[in-house]
Amino acid sequence: MGGCCGTTPTHMAALRTLIDNHTPSPRHRKPSMSVTSAQTVVDLPCDGHKIAVIGERINPTGKKRLQQALRDGDLDYVVSQGISQQEQGADILDVNVGLPEIDEVKIIQQATEQLQGSTLLPLQIDSTDPAAVEAAVRRYAGKPIINSVNGKQQIMDEIFPLVAHYGTNVVGLTLDESGIPDTAEARFAIAERIVAEAARYGIGPDRILIDCLVMTASTNQRQAEQILRAMSLCKERLGVKCALGVSNISFGLPARPLLGSVFLAAAFGAGLDAPIMNPGSKRFMDTVYSYRVLSVEDEGSTGYIERYAGWTDPYKIAANPTAAQAASTDAAPAAGTAGTDGNDDPIRRMVVSGRKGEIAAETERLLADHDAMDLINNHFIPALDEVGVLFDQGKFFLPQLMASAEAARVGFDTIKRLMPAGEIADKGKICVATVKGDIHDIGKNIVKMLLDNYGYTVFDLGRDVDPQEVLKTVRERDIKLVGLSALMTTTVVAMEETIKLLHAEVPGVKIIVGGAVLTPEYAKQIGADYYAKDAAESARIAEEVFGQ
Known part of the structure; x- marks a missing residue:
């Protein structure tokens, strides 16, 4: 027992007498991960699957307006980003103010305080600086998430004491001194190490979100399956919750929300609990609201019906012969066809279309009649220049750029193999x-x-x-x-x-x-x-x- 303003020793003694013969009723609380603000609790039960959307917009990476606001000390803009994400359906707000030219310790503390006063949502404190993390969490009214630790021992030694001391939750990234592994098993091994190290500080699995780190499909296409499998392993064997930065999957590709929303649905099926995403993306949020029906989080489909009862299917587009004709006329020529200048150079076609399987033989054939440097400067380099222009114009995307570069590499390797070393200029x-x-x-x-x-x-x-x-x-x-x-x-x-x-x-x-x-x-x-x-x-x- 204890007392504060207005109590006296006599008063406390009387209260003690009243309860001496009573036994507290047992509490039956199901284990869960809870993230709280002063007004809101986001509860992710350990024996169920509930989705918590973590809004990603308060992060200056790639956001010029937010970068400038942070430089100017304009925290009203930061708060406006928090409010808009709350209105768009976020459950938790990630807060990252990391710019090298500002005082991150001071700004993250101010931003955290102002966001708590203006929004209802719990916060995820996102920084690589332990001093900035502590400045934010020590003045936080509730139980936040710290983003993040990883498998590097130095990082765990710096962050886990803060997690333990302030009673927070924590995100664990599946990377270590060797970088991000390629396989699900190697990612799981790092997650297992993080969970074991956390246990040394009294931090249980119900306070850990493992992030298996999404790699873009444009350059790491086979990684998508490994990421989902790694997440399933963590859920099944470690008893943790899982987070993912979902939008990374589509970097360098067209129609990013389309691919991202499909990956998001697949991730939910693999056990994703906390997608870190832009709640302003309607396609992403459609996936969230739909999955909440399937997981019975939206019991009776009440929220889904309320939101979509008057829905218009965006795929049902009225027939428009004029628009169809325009679309046909404006379509870009297929990669590898003759250019606008009528250039039908076979090396150009193979590089632009990324046909590395055929280019070695064609290069060898042309070397019979061409000087090596002439072939490089008048065939390969112009083809690569054209690929660069197509990429700049948004007609080529990362997979095509890399396929063209790989085709050119095969051609260059052929030249180096067949020509004397001194004949090819460095x-x-x-x-x-x-x-x-x-x-x-x-x-x-x-x-x-x-x-x-x-x-x-x-x-x-x-x-x-x-x-x-x-x-x-x-x-x-x-x-x-x-x-x-x-x-x-x-x-x-x-x-x-x-x-x-x-x-x-x-x-x-x-x-x-x-x-x-x-x-x-x-x-x-x-x-x-x-x-x-x-x-x-x-x-x-x-x-x-x-x-x-």
């Missing part, structure tokens, strides 16, 4: 890397493949690369151009550190930067020499730097 040496702290390397890998095909010697240092490692390679290999990639706002600090180190130690080196979090203005601000919005732009910059 256009220059380039080093590429994803900066320290960032494990996203899709963009960097595409850039590497394309630059290889343009005839440059490319040294790929991989991902999560320390600035000193970049400097060492530049010195040892006499590199003139470095490409740095970052996808996370929080790792742009490492990018800036790498740029400063290179410019101080090897002043003549030029640096290209790219990634979803960057803009031309920000690239200039952190000292980069060039900004490349995509792989094709990187090739154009390399041509400028090496004077080709």
Whole structure:
């Protein structure tokens, strides 16, 4: 027993006498993961399947308006994003304010407080900085989620004490010092390690959300099945809940909401509990509301009927001969057909259409009558240039870009195999890397493949690369151009550190930067020499730097 304002020792003694002969009634609480704000409880039962949508819009990655608001200290805009997601159907709000040029500890604390005062929803505190995480959760009114830990021991050592001390939930990412595994079993093994380490701090499975990390189907098509299988293994064997950043699956492909919504439905079937997504996507939310009927979360289909009773099927489009004719007229020519200039070069057709199985034989045939450099400069390079233009125009997407690059690579390999080493000019040496702290390397890998095909010697240092490692390679290999990639706002600090180190130690080196979090203005601000919005732009910059 205890008392506060207005009580006295006599009063407390009298209350004690009243209850001395009574035994508290037992409480029967079903185990569940609970995420709470001061006003709302989101409960995910351990013995059932309930969906909680985590709104992803308060994250500056790729959002210029939000980035500017954070730089300006305009937290009203941040709050407006929270309110709109609540209205659109989110159950929990992810809060990420990670920009390298702001005081993240101060801003995330302010943003968390203002969101709690303006919305009813529980929050997920999303930061890679333990100090920022603690600043937010220590003043939080409720039980939030911390996003995130992963299989790296250092990260678990930093974050699990905060989770234990403040009694929060936590997201565990299935990556470790070796990166993101390719197989379901390897992802599960990391999840198992995270759960075991959490147990050492008294953190049970009912407080853990495992994120098996969605990779884009445009470059990792076989990964989709592995991700779903990994999630099922975690659900069945570890007793945890699962989250996924669903929209990543469609990056680099057209009609992103269409593919994303199908993947979302498949993920629900595999046991997904907490999709991290944009609740403003009607197609995604249609999938959520529909699945809630099938999982009996929407008992009696009451919510579904209320929402869709007057629904108009968007696939039922009235016949319109004029529109159909226009669509037929405007359709893009099939990849690999003759260009608008009538060019029917077989190398061009094979590169543009990505037909790597035929290009080796055709290259070998043409080498009988063509100089190797003539074949490269007048056949392969123009074909790759055309692919770059089609990609810029939105007529080609990542799978087509990579298929074309792979076809060109087979052709180049054929030339190198058949020609004397000195006959093929080396256009220059380039080093590429994803900066320290960032494990996203899709963009960097595409850039590497394309630059290889343009005839440059490319040294790929991989991902999560320390600035000193970049400097060492530049010195040892006499590199003139470095490409740095970052996808996370929080790792742009490492990018800036790498740029400063290179410019101080090897002043003549030029640096290209790219990634979803960057803009031309920000690239200039952190000292980069060039900004490349995509792989094709990187090739154009390399041509400028090496004077080709």
